[in-house]
Amino acid sequence: MRTLLLDRRKVVGVPVQCGEYVAKNEEVRAIFPTVAELEDLMAVPYRGKRRDTDVIRLWSPGGRHWDVPFQGFTVARDAMDQGLADQAVEAGAELRTLTNCFAVRGHEVVTDHGTFEAKVIVGADGPNSRVAKSVGLPKPVTGPAMSCLVGGDFSSATDLFFGDFAPGGYAWIIPKDGCANVGLGTWQHFDGNLAHLFSAFLRKHGWSEHHGTGGHVPVLGPVERTVAPPVILAGDSAGQVMATNGGGINVAMIAGRIAGHAAADHVERGVPLEAYETKWRSAVGEPLARGARIKRLADRFFGNDWMLDVAMRMLGTRRMARAIRCQSLWLPARAVLPPNDGEPAASA
Numbered sequence: 001m002r003t004l005l006l007d008r009r010k011v012v013g014v015p016v017q018c019g020e021y022v023a024k025n026e027e028v029r030a031i032f033p034t035v036a037e038l039e040d041l042m043a044v045p046y047r048g049k050r051r052d053t054d055v056i057r058l059w060s061p062g063g064r065h066w067d068v069p070f071q072g073f074t075v076a077r078d079a080m081d082q083g084l085a086d087q088a089v090e091a092g093a094e095l096r097t098l099t100n101c102f103a104v105r106g107h108e109v110v111t112d113h114g115t116f117e118a119k120v121i122v123g124a125d126g127p128n129s130r131v132a133k134s135v136g137l138p139k140p141v142t143g144p145a146m147s148c149l150v151g152g153d154f155s156s157a158t159d160l161f162f163g164d165f166a167p168g169g170y171a172w173i174i175p176k177d178g179c180a181n182v183g184l185g186t187w188q189h190f191d192g193n194l195a196h197l198f199s200a201f202l203r204k205h206g207w208s209e210h211h212g213t214g215g216h217v218p219v220l221g222p223v224e225r226t227v228a229p230p231v232i233l234a235g236d237s238a239g240q241v242m243a244t245n246g247g248g249i250n251v252a253m254i255a256g257r258i259a260g261h262a263a264a265d266h267v268e269r270g271v272p273l274e275a276y277e278t279k280w281r282s283a284v285g286e287p288l289a290r291g292a293r294i295k296r297l298a299d300r301f302f303g304n305d306w307m308l309d310v311a312m313r314m315l316g317t318r319r320m321a322r323a324i325r326c327q328s329l330w331l332p333a334r335a336v337l338p339p340n341d342g343e344p345a346a347s348a
């Protein structure tokens with residue numbers, strides 16, 4: 001089976017449009033309990049680890065903070081993406097950069113460097129997927145976000161700041177080695193100037209203007225349909241992002257692997273591509289849907305700093321920990337202890 005990877009970028013992973021935060025496997029297991037073989041899947045991100053971060057510190061608009069133990073690490077996202085592309089090439093795939101996909105017509109992928117015919121087309125082309133649009137698959141609801149690197153020494157905490165300076169979203173400071181990834185994202189209703197908000201946040205924290213890069217983040221979970229043979233969608237194109245924290249790297253890798261298997265099963269054994277929809281939803285669908293419901297609830301408090309402050313106080317550390325993990329906010333009487341959290345967590 002011949003596999004062709006097309007990317008419009010000149011260099012894979014460049015520019016970086018990411019906070020560069022990856023959840024560790026133990027957290028991914030707590031969020032998506034049925035997903036297995038994470039060590040193998042996440043080998044490249046782990047190899048590119050820059051720094052551990054063991055706490056997510058959530059700041060309310062009023063300046064109060066809660067520490068949620070959460071095991072993550074930071075990466076150089078460009079190097080990580082290049083490592084993943086190298087892995088695919090070593091396994092026999094052919095990579096063609098500077099190749100912009102314009103449309104999909106039947107089994108043909110039309111690009112600025114010719115038309116390619118394929119038995120299966122995996123649209124992993126981000127939240128504004130041309131592949132999805134061509135075949136009439138829905139687009140995820142997104143909000144804009146941007147980030148940059150600032151120099152300095154930072155603690156191992158990942159700081160998330162909530163308030164009207166980041167309407168419907170949050171600003172972040174994610175520690176790396178000798179620097180931090182600082183960014184800001186908002187919700188789907190935002191129609192202002194994100195760069196202005198971002199500059200204001202940088203100035204407030206004592207940093208001068210930096211050139212930020214950004215993009216769009218799916219903010220309300222997956223789209224309703226991700227298969228239109230011969231096309232299947234994986235990653236942001238399918239909205240496979242945890243709505244309560246904006247993290248898409250881990251989920252895109254899980255769904256990407258399922259997409260690869262579904263494509264191979266289809267080509268080699270004639271298994272219908274629709275099997276992909278069932279498989280990825282049974283692996284990550286329920287927590288992602290729950291995360292989207294929690295985000296919709298949270299959206300009622302965003303837009304009013306006073307209400308947001310009260311809501312965060314009422315939730316407290318335990319429920320915020322569960323929200324971050326896309327777990328139900330309401331605890332059953334008998335709870336299970338999540339890893340490194342000392343707090344009870346909801347079963348799904």
Ligand SMILES: Cc1cc2nc3c(=O)[nH]c(=O)nc-3n(C[C@H](O)[C@H](O)[C@H](O)COP(=O)(O)OP(=O)(O)OC[C@H]3O[C@@H](n4cnc5c(N)ncnc54)[C@H](O)[C@@H]3O)c2cc1C
Binds near residue numbers: 007216235247249
């Ligand atoms: C500012 C920002 C910060 C983020 N921070 C984090 C974070 O810290 N942790 C986390 O887990 N998630 C984060 N995310 C989300 C995360 O980046 C995505 O969920 C993840 O990258 C999904 O991967 P993907 O492969 O689906 O999409 P992408 O990483 O967007 O990759 C899409 C690829 O398709 C290519 N492409 C697009 N259109 C075409 C076309 N027409 N033709 C050819 N190629 C095309 C692009 O060049 C790109 O290489 C962040 C997102 C943003 C915007």
